[in-house]
Amino acid sequence: MDLNHPLLASAVDLLPPFPSSHPQIQRLDRSLYCQICKELFSGPVSIPCGHSFCSRCIRGSLEVMKKCPSCNEPASEGSIRRNRALEEIVDSWEEARPIIHGLTSNNSRKRSIMNTGPKNAFAAESTKRPRKESTSRSVSPVKQSSDKKEEIDGDADDMIALDPYTNMAESSEDVKASCPLCDITMPIRDISRHIDLGCQPIKPRPKSQGRENLKADWKKVFSGAGLVKGKDVELKKITKPNYSLATPAELRSVLQSYNLSTFGDKPALAHRVQEWILLYNSNLDTSHPKSLGALRAKLNEAEASRRRDKEKGREEMASELKTSDGLARYAQDTKGEFERLRREIMERDKKRVGSGAEAPIEIE
Amino acid sequence: MSQFTTVQTSPHKPSVGSADSGGLAVNKRLRKELMTLMTSPTSGISAFPESENNLFKWLGTLTGPEGTVYAGLTFRLSLSFPSEYPYKPPVIRFETPCYHPNVALKTGDICLDILQDKWSAVYSVHTILVSLQSLLGDPNNSSPLNVEASQSWADQTAFKERVLTNYRPL
Ligand SMILES: [Zn+2]
Ligand SMILES: [Zn+2]
Ligand SMILES: [Zn+2]
Numbered sequence: 001m002d003l004n005h006p007l008l009a010s011a012v013d014l015l016p017p018f019p020s021s022h023p024q025i026q027r028l029d030r031s032l033y034c035q036i037c038k039e040l041f042s043g044p045v046s047i048p049c050g051h052s053f054c055s056r057c058i059r060g061s062l063e064v065m066k067k068c069p070s071c072n073e074p075a076s077e078g079s080i081r082r083n084r085a086l087e088e089i090v091d092s093w094e095e096a097r098p099i100i101h102g103l104t105s106n107n108s109r110k111r112s113i114m115n116t117g118p119k120n121a122f123a124a125e126s127t128k129r130p131r132k133e134s135t136s137r138s139v140s141p142v143k144q145s146s147d148k149k150e151e152i153d154g155d156a157d158d159m160i161a162l163d164p165y166t167n168m169a170e171s172s173e174d175v176k177a178s179c180p181l182c183d184i185t186m187p188i189r190d191i192s193r194h195i196d197l198g199c200q201p202i203k204p205r206p207k208s209q210g211r212e213n214l215k216a217d218w219k220k221v222f223s224g225a226g227l228v229k230g231k232d233v234e235l236k237k238i239t240k241p242n243y244s245l246a247t248p249a250e251l252r253s254v255l256q257s258y259n260l261s262t263f264g265d266k267p268a269l270a271h272r273v274q275e276w277i278l279l280y281n282s283n284l285d286t287s288h289p290k291s292l293g294a295l296r297a298k299l300n301e302a303e304a305s306r307r308r309d310k311e312k313g314r315e316e317m318a319s320e321l322k323t324s325d326g327l328a329r330y331a332q333d334t335k336g337e338f339e340r341l342r343r344e345i346m347e348r349d350k351k352r353v354g355s356g357a358e359a360p361i362e363i364e
Numbered sequence: 365m366s367q368f369t370t371v372q373t374s375p376h377k378p379s380v381g382s383a384d385s386g387g388l389a390v391n392k393r394l395r396k397e398l399m400t401l402m403t404s405p406t407s408g409i410s411a412f413p414e415s416e417n418n419l420f421k422w423l424g425t426l427t428g429p430e431g432t433v434y435a436g437l438t439f440r441l442s443l444s445f446p447s448e449y450p451y452k453p454p455v456i457r458f459e460t461p462c463y464h465p466n467v468a469l470k471t472g473d474i475c476l477d478i479l480q481d482k483w484s485a486v487y488s489v490h491t492i493l494v495s496l497q498s499l500l501g502d503p504n505n506s507s508p509l510n511v512e513a514s515q516s517w518a519d520q521t522a523f524k525e526r527v528l529t530n531y532r533p534l
Contacts (some may be wrong), residue, residue: 020404
């Protein structure tokens, strides 16, 4: 198997799994994944049985069948409720995850850094960062307060050793730290985004401008200005069960009212309307709604991606991904791990199947 | 669509969420599954995309469970994912001839409820392969695709002979 295989290299936009040496953290991490998209919940909602999914994910599933995909209990779109507590947990975890991941997977390197001096502000600050209101806690290098323990278990030694540094910075806004993957120093709040982007440099966030635009966009939505009331009713009329009854002209007028492309035949139009409603509705189930422009971009992106997949396979995307710096680095970082796994699998299979058998995982 | 006007959410920060939609999401979910299969492999099953240019077609292998007439035999499978995955199930076929009550010997078509009407979006390549593995040793003789096989299941010695006659090593 080629370990520079683009399919593996492109895994960089996926969150790296925790090592099996930390089963508790693996479990915590897994419990925050949506069972449909297998990623951290985004805009989590609950349905009557008590199961939770991303709003977008369960809405998509309910289009196909009106029951919970996990337990088969009846469910409908109308019974979807936001799960705000879960959203808050996932948000916090998203921030804390790269830090804890660095601690669990990089122990040996971290120790050596620790021994050479206080350079590792990253690990040090991680004990402080997760709790916003813990600015005045007592700093005792020996006794870990019990509420700290639950955050990072199994690494108590490190925490104690590093604890004296937690007083270095007062405001978490200004705290800088080094990325556990590439060692570049940056404000700590940028790290998870930086890692998500494959260790790309993060431009300083614009303080308010983008936010203002967003606000304006959403004011429009909630006041109904972006919608046109009549169209809203029309849209409701032709939702799910009636796509077959809607004329292309009706679909086009719906799309037009949201400034969406009206190109394509009837199935394409219906698909676009359906997709838009899903995006739009699920966007209302999150504390971080995207602007209408961003939703539109997402819709277009998804359509373009589907076209690409159909026409040319993944070739384009794969080579695109391969060129990025961070990807190359990630591939390098994970190469050893994958190579080890591959050998393990091959050995195991040889034993079981006999020497004539080929490796279970292969490409051609 | 009453939500459009009644929900009073005040957006307080730009999204950092990661959920995609449509084609992008399928892509990402498939790569995610691949990564999970690679990093926490299960004995007796494996799957990998056929070529690096097409993430929607995979090849898998399945080893017959110990204690069944399929023990020690490895079967090749083809998996083909629709663009609506995971809302719609992948199409899965045996590429290695498999003499089994719920497998069509010639085409490799499989009759398994979770691949048809019992499919759910929470299932994955991993759950499918594990289910297929247990189907090998525990056929559903009430809905056979291979009627002859379902009738001869009772006599395991004769059945095994037929399995081996039809089998072709990878
Ligand atoms: Zn999801
Ligand atoms: Zn449920
Ligand atoms: Zn409440």
